[in-house]
Amino acid sequence: MPENPVAGFGVTFKAMFKKRLTEQYPEYKKPTAPRFHGRHQLNRHPDGLEKCVGCELCAWACPADAIYVEGADNTDEERYSPGERYGRVYQINYLRCILCGLCVEACPTRALTMTNDYELADSSRESLIYTKEELLAGLQEGMVDSPHAIYPGMTEKDYYSGLVTEAAPGTVPQEVHAGGAPQASSDTFGPMEPAASAPVSDADRPEGDPTDTAPAQTASASGGQAAGPQGAEGAR
Numbered sequence: 571m572p573e574n575p576v577a578g579f580g581v582t583f584k585a586m587f588k589k590r591l592t593e594q595y596p597e598y599k600k601p602t603a604p605r606f607h608g609r610h611q612l613n614r615h616p617d618g619l620e621k622c623v624g625c626e627l628c629a630w631a632c633p634a635d636a637i638y639v640e641g642a643d644n645t646d647e648e649r650y651s652p653g654e655r656y657g658r659v660y661q662i663n664y665l666r667c668i669l670c671g672l673c674v675e676a677c678p679t680r681a682l683t684m685t686n687d688y689e690l691a692d693s694s695r696e697s698l699i700y701t702k703e704e705l706l707a708g709l710q711e712g713m714v715d716s717p718h719a720i721y722p723g724m725t726e727k728d729y730y731s732g733l734v735t736e737a738a739p740g741t742v743p744q745e746v747h748a749g750g751a752p753q754a755s756s757d758t759f760g761p762m763e764p765a766a767s768a769p770v771s772d773a774d775r776p777e778g779d780p781t782d783t784a785p786a787q788t789a790s791a792s793g794g795q796a797a798g799p800q801g802a803e804g805a806r
């Protein structure tokens with residue numbers, strides 16, 4: 571029993587008159603730092619074609635083995651990026667990702683960047699494996715959704731030189747054939763791979779898949795952009 575029971579309320583009274591530190595989240599979302607590492611985004615060229623070339627460098631750079639990429643060849647009839655290859659399947663497993671940004675540093679085309687979006691919590695494991703469709707940047711003014719033809723008279727180099735600023739007049743999306751659309755149906759995966767209508771869960775991945783739940787096997791390497799709070803190309 572304290573000598574003076576009222577003295578015990580001293581701490582309470584002092585705290586009552588201090589500035590409140592409580593943040594009214596989620597009603598009020600405190601702005602992040604401009605270079606905050608949030609959810610990833612796969613960026614597009616100004617005409618809507620995709621910047622990802624399916625090279626898998628981001629996957630090899632990831633220390634948490636959180637990225638799964640499958641590249642495929644573009645054709646004149648079905649073109650997703652200006653060059654030879656594109657990312658047919660692209661997944662980031664946010665159960666494993668530590669938002670370090672090394673994948674962004676590794677990307678040679680600036681296809682992969684990070685937004686300021688930090689609201690990544692969800693109620694199932696599958697929903698935290700983001701597919702290409704979820705990661706791909708939205709269409710901005712002047713863009714036409716991929717697949718579509720390259721800008722007439724332009725080369726892949728011209729795209730990276732900034733000479734293409736919007737889709738050519740008359741550009742329309744090309745017809746997607748079976749196997750061409752990213753993760754749109756189960757036949758976008760090979761026979762040994764899981765159905766792609768849902769994200770590939772850890773339990774479904776083939777043995778040796780770099781995104782399974784086994785301890786990381788690939789070595790990390792040295793080490794972006796999005797339609798989050800930052801617009802088409804987010805903070806790196």
Ligand code: SF4
Nearest residue numbers: 632667668670671673
């Ligand atoms: S931010 Fe880091 S952990 Fe997450 S996918 Fe990129 S490299 Fe992997």
Ligand code: SF4
Nearest residue numbers: 622623625626628677
């Ligand atoms: S996001 Fe960049 S590094 Fe990753 S596969 Fe696409 S082009 Fe390569």
